[in-house]
Amino acid sequence: MVSKILQIVLSPAIALVIGMLLLGLSRKVIARIHRRYGPPIYQPVIDVVRMMSQASISHGALFELGVVLALAGSIVTVLFIPLGGTSAAAGSHPLAHRLLCPLSSSGGLLVVIYLMLFGPVSIALGAGASENPNASIGVSRNMLLALAYEVPFLLVILAVMSHYGTVSLADIVSRQQQSGWGVLTVPLSTVAAFLILPAMLGIRPFDLAGAPQEIASGPLAEYGGRYLALLTIQNGIQLFVVIALFVNLFLGGGVNVVTFLLKVFGVFLAAELVSAVLPRVRIENALKFCWTWPTGLALAQMIITVVSK
Amino acid sequence: MLPTTILIVAFASAGLVYLAGKVHARLRNALAVLSSLVLVGLIGLGYGAWGELVYVPDFLGLELVLRLNLLAWFFAITVAAVVSLSTIFSLSYMRRKESANFHYSATLAVEGAMLGIVFAGDLLSFFIFWEIMSWSAYLLISCNRGRALEAGLKYIIMSLVGSCGMLIGLLAVYTGLGVLRIPLVAEGMQAASPGFVLLVLLTFGLGFGIKSAMVPLHTWLPDAHSEAASPFSAVLSGVLIKMGIYGFVLLMYVVVGLKLLFGVGAAWLTFRHVLCWLGAITVVIPTFIAVLQTDAKRLLAWSSIGQIGYIILGLSFGTSLAVAGAIFHALNHALCKSLLFLAVGAVEHNTGGVRDLNKLGGLAKRMPVTFACALLAGLGLIGIPLTSGFVPKWLIYRSLIEDGYPFLALASLIGTWGAILYVYKLLHNIFLGQLPEKHREVRRAPLSMRIPILLLGLGILVFGVVPGIPLRVVQAIGETFGFARLKVTLWGLASEAGALNVLNICLAIVIAFVVVFLIMRLGAKGPQVSQEDSYAAGSAVPVGRYHYTVDFFGPLSRMIAPYLKDRVDEFYSWVGARARDVFSVTRRMYTGYAGTYVLYIISFLALLIFLQSVWKVW
Numbered sequence: 001m002v003s004k005i006l007q008i009v010l011s012p013a014i015a016l017v018i019g020m021l022l023l024g025l026s027r028k029v030i031a032r033i034h035r036r037y038g039p040p041i042y043q044p045v046i047d048v049v050r051m052m053s054q055a056s057i058s059h060g061a062l063f064e065l066g067v068v069l070a071l072a073g074s075i076v077t078v079l080f081i082p083l084g085g086t087s088a089a090a091g092s093h094p095l096a097h098r099l100l101c102p103l104s105s106s107g108g109l110l111v112v113i114y115l116m117l118f119g120p121v122s123i124a125l126g127a128g129a130s131e132n133p134n135a136s137i138g139v140s141r142n143m144l145l146a147l148a149y150e151v152p153f154l155l156v157i158l159a160v161m162s163h164y165g166t167v168s169l170a171d172i173v174s175r176q177q178q179s180g181w182g183v184l185t186v187p188l189s190t191v192a193a194f195l196i197l198p199a200m201l202g203i204r205p206f207d208l209a210g211a212p213q214e215i216a217s218g219p220l221a222e223y224g225g226r227y228l229a230l231l232t233i234q235n236g237i238q239l240f241v242v243i244a245l246f247v248n249l250f251l252g253g254g255v256n257v258v259t260f261l262l263k264v265f266g267v268f269l270a271a272e273l274v275s276a277v278l279p280r281v282r283i284e285n286a287l288k289f290c291w292t293w294p295t296g297l298a299l300a301q302m303i304i305t306v307v308s309k
Numbered sequence: 310m311l312p313t314t315i316l317i318v319a320f321a322s323a324g325l326v327y328l329a330g331k332v333h334a335r336l337r338n339a340l341a342v343l344s345s346l347v348l349v350g351l352i353g354l355g356y357g358a359w360g361e362l363v364y365v366p367d368f369l370g371l372e373l374v375l376r377l378n379l380l381a382w383f384f385a386i387t388v389a390a391v392v393s394l395s396t397i398f399s400l401s402y403m404r405r406k407e408s409a410n411f412h413y414s415a416t417l418a419v420e421g422a423m424l425g426i427v428f429a430g431d432l433l434s435f436f437i438f439w440e441i442m443s444w445s446a447y448l449l450i451s452c453n454r455g456r457a458l459e460a461g462l463k464y465i466i467m468s469l470v471g472s473c474g475m476l477i478g479l480l481a482v483y484t485g486l487g488v489l490r491i492p493l494v495a496e497g498m499q500a501a502s503p504g505f506v507l508l509v510l511l512t513f514g515l516g517f518g519i520k521s522a523m524v525p526l527h528t529w530l531p532d533a534h535s536e537a538a539s540p541f542s543a544v545l546s547g548v549l550i551k552m553g554i555y556g557f558v559l560l561m562y563v564v565v566g567l568k569l570l571f572g573v574g575a576a577w578l579t580f581r582h583v584l585c586w587l588g589a590i591t592v593v594i595p596t597f598i599a600v601l602q603t604d605a606k607r608l609l610a611w612s613s614i615g616q617i618g619y620i621i622l623g624l625s626f627g628t629s630l631a632v633a634g635a636i637f638h639a640l641n642h643a644l645c646k647s648l649l650f651l652a653v654g655a656v657e658h659n660t661g662g663v664r665d666l667n668k669l670g671g672l673a674k675r676m677p678v679t680f681a682c683a684l685l686a687g688l689g690l691i692g693i694p695l696t697s698g699f700v701p702k703w704l705i706y707r708s709l710i711e712d713g714y715p716f717l718a719l720a721s722l723i724g725t726w727g728a729i730l731y732v733y734k735l736l737h738n739i740f741l742g743q744l745p746e747k748h749r750e751v752r753r754a755p756l757s758m759r760i761p762i763l764l765l766g767l768g769i770l771v772f773g774v775v776p777g778i779p780l781r782v783v784q785a786i787g788e789t790f791g792f793a794r795l796k797v798t799l800w801g802l803a804s805e806a807g808a809l810n811v812l813n814i815c816l817a818i819v820i821a822f823v824v825v826f827l828i829m830r831l832g833a834k835g836p837q838v839s840q841e842d843s844y845a846a847g848s849a850v851p852v853g854r855y856h857y858t859v860d861f862f863g864p865l866s867r868m869i870a871p872y873l874k875d876r877v878d879e880f881y882s883w884v885g886a887r888a889r890d891v892f893s894v895t896r897r898m899y900t901g902y903a904g905t906y907v908l909y910i911i912s913f914l915a916l917l918i919f920l921q922s923v924w925k926v927w
Contacts, residue, residue, distance in 0.1 A: 012821075051832075052831065052832040053833050054833055055833045055835035056833075057835050057836060057842070058835060058836070058837045059837070059838065059840055060840075062673060067829070068822060068829060069822065071821075072818060072824075072825045073821075075821040075824075075825070076817045076818050079817055103813050110706055110710075111694065111809075111814065113722075114699070117691075117729065118693070121688075121693075121729065125684070125736075128737050130843055131743045131744075131840035131855075133743075133856070134844075134845070136737065136741075136742055136857035137857055139733070139737070140857070140861055143730055143733060143862070144730075144862060146729070147727070150726045151726075154719055154722045154726075158715040158718055158722075161710050162710060162713060166711070167706075167707050216844060216845075222843055222844060225832060225835055226831075226833060226834075227829075229832060230825065230828070282864075284864045287864060287865065287868060288868075305715075306715060
């Protein structure tokens with residue numbers, strides 16, 4: 001019981017810290033690629049603290065509710081994702097510890113993909129409660145972008161789930177630790193997932209939903225102060241959740257938290273390097289891109305998986 | 310005794326309400342609400358009883374039987390609840406409308422017929438009640454005249470085709486097996502030839518497929534749902550099309566039975582596979598057609614077809630999890646879709662009949678209760694955790710994935726993402742964003758509209774947090790079909806591989822919500838400003854004119870619209886037009902001159918004489 005509670009506190013804490021670190025890292029890496037010095041890596045933390053102390057206008061209950069629900073949804077999602085460790089059956093590694101996943105037996109991957117919706121849908125509701133047309137445009141783009149990457153993403157996770165014959169994320173991780181990583185067993189899916197990773201993270205070239213120069217940051221246009229602070233945290237956790245899912249599905253999770261987090265940083269850096277050199281695309285192009293190469297690869301892998309079963 | 314009482318109350322009150330309307334509108338309203346509530350009470354009273362009861366001992370030499378079991382009660386309580394809430398809603402919606410007398414009376418008649426269908430113990434009573442339902446629904450759909458007449462005609466023609474199919478099936482069963490009582494038919498089917506089983510499945514399936522609006526038999530639904538009066542749309546989409554689903558359950562799992570069902574067909578072309586794929590198509594295509602709609606009720610109508618796809622898919626997939634999910638989803642869809650139709654009806658009522666999604670906006674502050682409940686129902690359709698839509702969809706997905714049908718799972722998951730698009734479009738364009746100037750004066754919906762909306766919303770929430778309540782009933786129904794027992798708990802499923810516990814999800818969300826909320830309270834508080842006071846990079850946003858609704862999902866619509874024409878509807882219309890051509894040519898034989906008719910008679914006689922003299926036919 002105590003270890004359960006400890007896990008429930010620990011998981012979101014890790015996600016929070018690493019998420020903020022990822023935000024800082026992203027700015028630093030992009031700055032270096034642009035041959036700038038860049039802000040310190042803890043700059044997002046400074047920003048959050050500063051914003052918490054700044055007063056901001058509000059457009060009413062739904063406007064605030066959207067922010068709270070979005071962050072709550074992201075935190076809850078973390079509880080369903082294994083953050084390193086092995087289940088008892090495969091614990092042979094000297095540095096291994098028990099699986100860090102507080103709610104591993106409450107519905108599995110299917111619940112995760114539903115919970116990942118909580119964030120975008122809540123922000124959409126909160127943004128809709130303001131009267132800013134920019135926010136509505138941003139939300140419309142965000143939903144279309146979600147549809148664009150969900151088609152290949154669903155194919156990818158269905159291929160993984162049918163390959164391992166389970167909907168439980170914890171089982172998928174432990175099976176990989178026993179018999180080889182997903183990147184080897186479902187290689188085309190891995191490539192497809194990596195191609196849509198920038199879209200899932202909402203970074204360039206797919207940062208069209210919150211494009212600051214075009215639509216005044218879209219859904220975030222009306223948010224400032226404490227609301228923006230919470231949404232920044234939410235963004236960080238969302239980044240962490242997506243990358244953690246990738247690591248769990250294809251890189252075998254981690255035998256302990258440290259290796260898991262190293263893999264998270266590795267994948268994030270790779271995604272950032274792609275992102276740093278590409279310009280923003282339009283939503284039409286995003287739809288077309290996501291529904292051609294990634295979908296084709298994921299579909300091919302799924303057919304292979306189904307046929308070879 | 311009780312089922313006869315229920316049916317008598319329903320049909321008698323249908324007549325009485327009409328007569329009361331001739332006396333005084335208030336008397337009629339009171340009587341209509343009272344009798345629909347009495348029906349809910351009676352069904353609640355008898356809930357769970359088993360048995361059979363002969364109510365007409367000799368009808369052309371046949372016994373007409375009513376039959377009580379858990380499946381019947383489950384559907385009966387849903388029907389009675391939705392119809393009574395729709396009747397309460399009608400109090401304001403139908404006020405000062407000419408057709409009100411007829412509306413109340415026909416709605417009760419439809420309810421009586423639906424209850425008759427679920428309680429019917431033999432195929433003949435089933436067919437009789439089915440026809441009463443089809444015809445009273447036809448009258449209600451075309452009640453509004455104008456375009457509604459056309460929609461009603463389309464509906465009744467398709468219904469008649471379905472009824473013909475059922476009649477053929479009925480006659481085949483009677484000549485083949487000599488019995489019509491459902492348990493006896495089920496016994497007889499076990500010994501019947503596979504061809505006969507397939508014939509029964511196809512003929513009855515045609516009728517049920519049309520009523521439940523399965524692709525490619527769906528074309529009546531978008532017109533009928535959008536043209537009917539909103540309270541009746543709620544009944545139509547909430548429970549009436551579920552009668553098709555009830556029919557499928559009865560046909561597949563009671564009459565034909567689990568053992569025979571999976572054997573029908575050859576190699577990969579089995580009845581089960583075809584129906585599964587039709588279900589999957591019914592999920593995907595109508596969902597994306599719904600995204601393109603600009604009429605609120607038409608959007609909901611297409612979404613109904615999409616959601617029916619999940620139920621058909623689950624039912625025809627035929628594992629214990631999938632069937633439980635399908636029957637649970639029938640309840641979930643009844644709650645969510647009736648709520649959404651009632652909410653759109655309330656908006657329509659308050660804005661003077663506007664349901665064009667491009668002309669509304671910003672009503673959340675004017676109609677907060679309606680908005681909150683519509684939001685809940687929308688999330689329920691998507692299947693977000695903590696709404697009643699989550700568990701049934703989870704059951705269906707999981708069954709499809711674990712039994713190795715990832716492509717069917719893909720179709721149903723993509724349908725869910727499409728549902729997010731149309732649900733948000735509906736909610737945003739009506740309730741969020743800028744309030745147009747001409748709707749500034751809109752007030753909240755009257756109490757008689759808010760009560761049914763609130764009760765349905767409550768149902769969605771309760772069955773979402775405590776899914777065990779309906780799940781227990783659903784799993785007991787599944788057991789009577791011969792499925793393995795599911796380990797149902799109050800909070801979901803308990804099993805070794807892949808348990809589901811909604812309580813954990815619920816607690817996690819509530820705790821996270823409270824924590825985040827408290828953290829937010831720590832931050833500096835700012836003033837609350839009016840909606841118009843928004844950021845536009847230095848230039849003022851014109852008030853009431855900048856609601857981003859037209860072409861809301863423009864880039865997607867432009868991409869997918871060419872592929873989403875309703876070709877089935879076009880084909881049916883083409884067949885209809887060609888038939889009309891043929892008939893208009895044939896009509897010319899009636900010239901109106903007696904001489905021509907004499908000529909016809911003489912030439913016919915000449916033909917007969919010729920036939921006889923050459924071939925000696927007689």
